[in-house]
Amino acid sequence: xxxxxxxxxxxxxxxxxxxxxxxxxxxxxxxxxxxxxxxxxxxxxxxxxxxxxxxxxxxxxxxxxxxxxxxxxxxxxxxxxxxxxxxxxxxxxxxxxxxxxxxxxxxxxxxxxxxxxxxxxxxxxxxxxxxxxxxxxxxxxxxxxxxxxxxxxxxxxxxxxxxxxxxxxxxxxxxxxxxxxxxxxxxxxxxxxxxxxxxxxxxxxxxxxxxxxxxxxxxxxxxxxxxxxxxxxxxxxxxxxxxxxxxxxxxxxxxxxxxxxxxxxxxxxxxxxxxxxxxxxxxxxxxxxxxxxxxxxxxxxxxxxxxxxxxxxxxxxxxxxxxxxxxxxxxxxxxxxxxxxxxxxxxxxxxxxxxxxxxxxxxxxxxxxxxxxxxxxxxxxxxxxxxxxxxxxxxxxxxxxxxxxxxxx
Amino acid sequence: xxxxxxxxxxxxxxxxxxxxxxxxxxxxxxxxxxxxxxxxxxxxxxxxxxxxxxxxxxxxxxxxxxxxxxxxxxxxxxxxxxxxxxxxxxxxxxxxxxxxxxxxxxxxxxxxxxxxxxxxxxxxxxxxxxxxxxxxxxxxxxxxxxxxxxxxxxxxxxxxxxxxxxxxxxxxxxxxxxxxxxxxxxxxxxxxxxxxxxxxxxxxxxxxxxxxxxxxxxxxxxxxxxxxxxxxxxxxxxxxxxxxxxxxxxxxxxxxxxxxxxxxxxxxxxxxxxxxxxxxxxxxxxxxxxxxxxxxxxxxxxxxxxxxxxxxxxxxxxxxxxxxxxxxxxxxxxxxxxxxxxxxxxxxxxxxxxxxxxxxxxxxxxxxxxxxxxxxxxxxxxxxxxxxxxxxxxxxxxxxxxxxxxxxxxxxxxxxxxxxxxxxxxxxxxxxxxxxxxxxxxxxxxxxxxxxxxxxxx
Numbered sequence: 001x002x003x004x005x006x007x008x009x010x011x012x013x014x015x016x017x018x019x020x021x022x023x024x025x026x027x028x029x030x031x032x033x034x035x036x037x038x039x040x041x042x043x044x045x046x047x048x049x050x051x052x053x054x055x056x057x058x059x060x061x062x063x064x065x066x067x068x069x070x071x072x073x074x075x076x077x078x079x080x081x082x083x084x085x086x087x088x089x090x091x092x093x094x095x096x097x098x099x100x101x102x103x104x105x106x107x108x109x110x111x112x113x114x115x116x117x118x119x120x121x122x123x124x125x126x127x128x129x130x131x132x133x134x135x136x137x138x139x140x141x142x143x144x145x146x147x148x149x150x151x152x153x154x155x156x157x158x159x160x161x162x163x164x165x166x167x168x169x170x171x172x173x174x175x176x177x178x179x180x181x182x183x184x185x186x187x188x189x190x191x192x193x194x195x196x197x198x199x200x201x202x203x204x205x206x207x208x209x210x211x212x213x214x215x216x217x218x219x220x221x222x223x224x225x226x227x228x229x230x231x232x233x234x235x236x237x238x239x240x241x242x243x244x245x246x247x248x249x250x251x252x253x254x255x256x257x258x259x260x261x262x263x264x265x266x267x268x269x270x271x272x273x274x275x276x277x278x279x280x281x282x283x284x285x286x287x288x289x290x291x292x293x294x295x296x297x298x299x300x301x302x303x304x305x306x307x308x309x310x311x312x313x314x315x316x317x318x319x320x321x322x323x324x325x326x327x328x329x330x331x332x333x334x335x336x337x338x339x340x341x342x343x344x345x346x347x348x349x350x351x352x353x354x355x356x357x358x359x360x361x362x363x364x365x366x367x368x369x370x371x372x373x374x375x376x377x378x379x380x381x382x383x384x385x386x387x388x389x390x391x392x393x394x395x396x397x398x399x400x401x402x403x404x405x406x407x408x409x
Numbered sequence: 410x411x412x413x414x415x416x417x418x419x420x421x422x423x424x425x426x427x428x429x430x431x432x433x434x435x436x437x438x439x440x441x442x443x444x445x446x447x448x449x450x451x452x453x454x455x456x457x458x459x460x461x462x463x464x465x466x467x468x469x470x471x472x473x474x475x476x477x478x479x480x481x482x483x484x485x486x487x488x489x490x491x492x493x494x495x496x497x498x499x500x501x502x503x504x505x506x507x508x509x510x511x512x513x514x515x516x517x518x519x520x521x522x523x524x525x526x527x528x529x530x531x532x533x534x535x536x537x538x539x540x541x542x543x544x545x546x547x548x549x550x551x552x553x554x555x556x557x558x559x560x561x562x563x564x565x566x567x568x569x570x571x572x573x574x575x576x577x578x579x580x581x582x583x584x585x586x587x588x589x590x591x592x593x594x595x596x597x598x599x600x601x602x603x604x605x606x607x608x609x610x611x612x613x614x615x616x617x618x619x620x621x622x623x624x625x626x627x628x629x630x631x632x633x634x635x636x637x638x639x640x641x642x643x644x645x646x647x648x649x650x651x652x653x654x655x656x657x658x659x660x661x662x663x664x665x666x667x668x669x670x671x672x673x674x675x676x677x678x679x680x681x682x683x684x685x686x687x688x689x690x691x692x693x694x695x696x697x698x699x700x701x702x703x704x705x706x707x708x709x710x711x712x713x714x715x716x717x718x719x720x721x722x723x724x725x726x727x728x729x730x731x732x733x734x735x736x737x738x739x740x741x742x743x744x745x746x747x748x749x750x751x752x753x754x755x756x757x758x759x760x761x762x763x764x765x766x767x768x769x770x771x772x773x774x775x776x777x778x779x780x781x782x783x784x785x786x787x788x789x790x791x792x793x794x795x796x797x798x799x800x801x802x803x804x805x806x807x808x809x810x811x812x813x814x815x816x817x818x819x820x821x822x823x824x825x826x827x828x829x830x831x832x833x834x835x836x837x838x839x840x841x842x843x844x845x846x847x848x849x850x851x852x853x854x855x856x857x858x859x860x861x862x863x864x865x866x867x
Contacts, residue, residue: 047786118602118621119612121789165779166786167797181802183777188812192853195844196808196860202840203862205738205799210808213801235817236765238809239773271786276599277578324595325581330602362618 036154038307039342039383041265042255042297043145043170044290046314047124048273051328052335053320053366054283055092056106056348060085063355067321071328072280082106086348091287095294098339102409103298103305105338105345107375109353111316111368118330120274123315128170130373132398142173144373145267147395148380149175157212158219160265161258163251168267178216178263182254183241186217187224248289249296256300259308268293273314277327294339306341309379309408317366320355331365336372342383344409349375374402382408410734415834419867420734421693421725422518424747427831429516435725441517442557442718448515449553452507452756455500456550457543457572458638464539465636467493494538501542505767508545510756512746523556523721524548525742526692529790531567531608533576534783539635540572544783547572560685560715561676564608565669568600571633577603577788584629584647596647601625603788609675611684620653627651627658627671641665654678682710689724695736696794699729734836735866738795741778743867744807745771748859751832752815752823770814777806799865807865812856825854833863 057073058064059081065073077087080096086106088095098104113133114126129135130144149155150173157176162168165181188196193214200207217223244250248270255266270293272286290312298305317334333353338345353359353367361367377391377399392399410416414431418424421438425431432438470490477486512521528548535541551570555563567573574580577600585595601624605616630646633639643663650660656674659667675681686706690698702724709723710716724730739747762770775782779798785791792798815822822828825845829837841861848854858864 116618117606117612118618119606120787122612165777165800165802167792167800172796179801181777184802184805186805186808188808189849189853191847191849192812192857195847195853195857199840199844199857199861203866205795206804206862206865209799209801209804213805213808216801217805235769235813238777239765239768242773242777245777274787276597277581323597324583324585324590325578325597327578327597329598 036152036159036264036384038304039264040259040301040304040308040340041379041383042259042308042310042340043265043267044293044310044312045124045127045168045170045267045269046273046286046290046312047120047166047269047271048286048314049120049123049316049318049330050273050286050312050314050334051275051279051283051318051331052108052110052314052333053317054275054279054328055089055287055337056082056108056335057087057089058085058108058352058355059087061355067355069322070326071322083348085352089283089287091284092291094291095339098294098298099346102345103339103341103343104294105343105347105349105407107336107338107349107370107372107405109333109350109366109369110336110372110375111333112372114316115332116362118316118332120315120330125169127313127315127372128168130170130396134398140169143168143170144376144395145170145265146173146175146177148384148386149173149177149265151386151390151394152384156262157215158258158262161255161263161267163254163258163266163268164246166269168269171267178212178258180216180220180254181245182250183238183245184213184217185222185238186213187226189225248293252293252296253300256297259301260304270312275318275327276323276329277325279322279327282327290337294337298339308340309342309383310337310339311376311379312337312339313372313376317368319364320360320366321364332361333366333368336375338375338407342408344407349405349407370402371399373399375405375407377401378404378407410731411728412731413835415836416731416734418518418834419747419836420730420737421522423512423515423521423743423750424518424864424867425832425834426513426750427753429514431834435722438519438725439718439722441519442523442721444517446520446553447517448511448521449549451514452510454504454507454545454549457546457570458550460497460543460546461636461638463493463497467497467539468635470494497539498542499764501546502764502767504542504545505771506756506759506762509746509749509754509759509771513750513754513759514756519721520556521746522693522743524553526689527552527556527563529785530688531563531573532785532788532790533570533572534785535572536575540575542783543572557718558716559676560681560710560717561673563717564676565672567608568604568631568668568672569639571638574600574631574633574639579628580632582625582629583645584626586648587629587645589642589645594645596622596625596629598622598625601628604628605675607789609684610678610680611687614678614680614684616654623651623653624671627653627668630663630665631668676715677711679711682707682715686710686720689720691793693724693737694730695733697736699727699733702727702729735862736795737867738798738865739867740791740798741775741780741803741807742782744778744859744865745775745810747864748811748815749818751828752819752855754818758818770818774806774810774814777802778810779803779806808856808860811859812853815855815859816852822851822855825851825858828855829858832858833861836863838863 080088112127114123128143129140160177162171162179251268275282313336318328318331323329351369373396380386418431470493474486474490535543551566578597579600582597583590583594602621606612626647630642646663650657658671686703705723706720709719713719829845844857
């Protein structure tokens with residue numbers, strides 16, 4: 001098929017512009033590189049700082065209720081009890097069957113190396129850069145998921161998908177990745193395409209991006225030769241698709257469809273975690289979205305779920321105590337959620353530091369006892385066979401991998 | 410590249426327009442800010458305080474409907490509330506037409522650009538069903554009148570605006586040791602943190618968690634009421650003085666002047682001076698701006714006590730303002746208004762757009778381009794870097810709009826061969842000019858010109 005498309009383009013180009021087609025990047029058939037094995041990794045960035053102490057509650061510690069009298073911690077949590085000490089937030093109750101099957105796990109009291117200033121934006125930059133705190137995340141040249149692709153044998157441009165409209169810095173860098181939003185389309189006459197390619201020719205950013213867009217839209221069947229019309233039902237459909245494109249289940253469904261094809265790695269973001277006020281309402285909605293994303297992945301991946309690891313990470317946790325407005329402020333240690341048939345679930349990983357004031361970070365936040373990067377590195381080790389040295393120098397430079405927690409089934 | 414009128418109109422304006430002269434000099438750009446605000450007068454937008462009465466009315470109807478939801482007239486009450494809410498929202502959504510019309514027709518386009526810049530610097534999102542669509546009204550009242558004044562006045566206007574106090578939760582923050590706390594309520598750090606991190610010093614600034622906490626205490630009492638706007642409530646002010654950034658504020662009887670004294674000080678803090686200067690430079694000139702230009706801007710800021718006109722002037726006077734032409738990519742809103750400006754979309758046809766057409770032509774496509782208008786995902790507003798906007802999905806949405814929207818809005822389109830001159834002036838390149846000639850239809854010709862880097866960049 002790629003050959004036929006190229007040939008048609010060649011002819012069109014020759015007639016439209018009357019010049020050589022040799023230099024056209026459109027001539028290069030899309031590389032359907034052999035994917036690096038069958039294992040799949042989905043990274044969900046929870047933007048806005050998920051309150052790990054609410055998502056995965058240490059109900060066995062009486063201080064939790066004392067610190068958070070207004071956040072619903074005293075409600076019965078029998079239905080979401082995990083291991084006698086921790087319980088899931090009720091909004092995650094539908095994930096309990098996954099826990100029982102060993103497809104859901106938690107790593108608690110985790111953080112990136114980011115400390116003290118508690119800025120969402122710096123915190124997210126560092127989370128996505130995957131470096132130590134000695135590097136300014138905002139100045140980072142690439143993200144850790146891209147660096148993993150750089151060392152992954154047989155990774156092609158369709159191996160990894162960044163999904164949605166928000167920038168995914170963890171996936172940016174030298175290795176080719178695909179980036180698309182579920183509502184994306186690109187419809188142009190062949191002539192317009194050729195002319196556009198000429199116009200973009202000398203502008204590397206526009207050129208490379210448009211080539212990616214055309215290739216992705218085409219391979220996903222989201223491109224046509226007909227011009228997109230705005231007065232017809234096209235337009236209503238486009239508006240509708242655009243407004244749904246950020247929904248958790250739409251993002252997850254798009255991810256699953258890619259992972260069912262060539263893709264092995266997908267990443268997207270979920271927001272709504274910055275619960276400074278009326279947290280019970282806000283986090284219920286946000287966790288509901290996370291739950292929807294995980295369940296959508298499971299149902300749409302079908303048998304591939306068994307080879308999938310989903311990891312949901314956030315920039316930092318929130319204060320151990322509730323603030324004065326039934327919410328929590330920016331903190332440090334938090335939780336990461338792991339799901340998928342590839343995960344050795346049914347357990348909470350990590351060293352629990354306790355909630356006594358002296359055990360808190362700066363006497364206010366959950367003390368982080370392990371680095372999110374270390375867990376992710378071990379996942380990569382297990383899923384893709386990357387060695388510890390590469391992981392600790394290339395993917396997460398400067399990371400001292402802790403002992404293997406044995407996250408994989 | 411040195412100053413040319415076309416570059417000035419593209420970089421520091423809303424782009425070229427067939428019937429509107431581009432500024433002849435740097436002075437000409439600054440003159441746009443010196444006279445009366447003509448566009449605001451011609452295309453009015455309701456300032457927020459004019460809405461307080463309506464807010465109060467809708468909110469009362471809501472309460473009445475809620476209270477009477479079990480009574481025999483429950484349906485009527487709920488209908489009355491929903492009708493009032495719908496009318497309010499229709500009115501507020503109607504601000505789209507005047508907003509676009511200002512940008513399309515104005516002879517003072519630098520004013521529109523600066524208004525959007527500062528509205529983004531002080532991002533708010535309407536969080537409840539009354540204020541959901543009220544951001545243009547906030548901008549009109551709180552931002553726009555202050556863009557040519559002192560930064561401290563702008564800052565004080567924002568920090569007493571109901572929209573900001575609600576958005577960053579200041580409204581519900583209470584001094585834990587105040588009488589009003591009753592031992593139950595307490596602080597919320599949200600506004601205090603963003604005030605230092607985003608609005609003034611910048612995240613690299615010289616502040617620590619202790620300053621955030623002290624500032625949160627100092628800000629207690631700054632609240633709003635739906636029918637009145639800003640209200641200072643002494644009863645919930647944390648007792649005692651607070652030390653923020655090494656200076657002490659308050660300590661006497663609760664007074665809003667204590668907060669204002671802090672805002673005056675922080676507006677002149679060297680970190681603020683640098684942060685604001687750099688942010689303007691990044692927005693208008695380059696994602697990697699010239700340090701010398703930033704230093705000039707910061708000097709002008711410091712020398713005048715934060716007179717923004719002096720800062721703008723220092724930026725425009727620096728050669729980098731002109732040599733860096735093309736380094737910025739227009740944000741989706743900038744792209745759409747500059748396209749509409751050169752296409753001369755008439756204000757009357759914008760006024761006639763119903764809700765579904767507004768969505769189809771403007772707000773829906775902007776969302777697909779990555780900018781859901783008035784709904785940025787956080788208080789840091791929209792990203793600046795070209796790479797954040799020129800993504801495969803974002804660029805595809807720009808191309809789709811360029812190819813389809815102009816012909817949907819107009820029955821007839823200009824000839825691409827003349828349109829390329831109208832749209833790009835002296836920044837047109839050979840390739841776009843060729844494409845304008847080679848396109849098979851007017852529609853595609855116009856679309857290609859609008860999708861070109863020459864039009865997308867500034």
